[in-house]
Amino acid sequence: MNIIVAADKNWGIGKDNKLLVSIPADMKMFRExxxxxxxxxxxxxxxxxxxxxxxxxxxxxxxxxxxxxxAKGATVVHSIEEALEEVKKYPTEDVYCIGGDSIYAQMLPYCDVAHVTKIDFA
Ligand SMILES: NC(=O)c1ccc[n+]([C@@H]2O[C@H](COP(=O)([O-])OP(=O)(O)OC[C@H]3O[C@@H](n4cnc5c(N)ncnc54)[C@H](OP(=O)(O)O)[C@@H]3O)[C@@H](O)[C@H]2O)c1
Known part of the structure; x- marks a missing residue:
């Protein structure tokens, strides 16, 4: 299972429920x-x-x-344990934890690959 995150120099990832900065090339990489x-x-x-x-x-x-x-068409689960059960339906390398902060913190122990975009911003 993967984590994918964009973080600034202080490992900040967002503010006021928004990303800190919008980087089109990083959005494209995330999409791909x-x-x-x-x-x-x-x-x-x-x-x-x-x-x-x-x-x-x-x-x-x-x-x-x-x-x-x-969740307008998304699958809804109610705990980390339920999320881990749900993702068993898929190959582990195809699963990406995309945030936010609370989900990164709780899912990190189950992830073996991290895709980190380090932003030169503080
Ligand atoms: N830079 C990046 O790559 C990146 C990526 C994604 C997000 N972000 C940023 O991260 C920020 C959001 O992060 P966040 O930590 O505030 O919110 P979040 O992790 O996206 O969502 C938190 C919510 O998830 C649910 N939740 C978390 N743990 C749970 C558990 N164990 N069981 C059941 N539900 C659980 C709760 O929902 P309920 O309150 O509904 O129960 C909780 O309020 C935003 O600023 C966003 O832009 C940045």
């Missing part, structure tokens, strides 16, 4: 790397996307404690 694959994210990261919609051409898995959450 994850297209056709499985992306696992926290509820706040889903809501940070345009119109709060899941990413196209990918299986989207969203983690929330809210049992009534409608």
């Amino acid at each position: 790397e994850t297209s056709g694959k499985v992306v696992v994210m926290g509820r706040k990261t889903l809501e940070s996307f345009p119109n709060g919609l899941p990413l196209k051409n990918r299986v989207n898995i969203v983690i929330t404690k809210n049992k009534d959450y409608d």
Whole structure:
């Protein structure tokens, strides 16, 4: 399982539920790397996307404690354990944890590859 993240010099990854900076080349790399694959994210990261919609051409898995959450077509799970069960349906190398902070922290022990974009920004 993979982690994919863009971080600044202080390992900051976002502010006010937005990315710190928008880098088109990094967005393109992210799209190409994850297209056709499985992306696992926290509820706040889903809501940070345009119109709060899941990413196209990918299986989207969203983690929330809210049992009534409608993730507009994404698969909803309610714990890290449930997410780990759900991703067993797919080859582990095709699964990408895409954030945010709380999901990186909890999923890191289960990941063996990290794709890190280091941003020259502080
Ligand atoms: N730089 C990057 O590469 C990158 C990538 C992604 C995101 N980001 C940034 O990261 C920030 C968001 O990170 P975040 O940590 O605030 O939010 P997040 O991880 O995206 O989502 C947090 C939410 O996930 C759910 N959750 C987390 N752990 C859970 C668990 N064990 N069981 C059930 N639900 C759980 C909860 O949803 P409920 O409250 O609904 O229960 C929690 O409020 C934004 O600024 C975003 O732009 C940066």
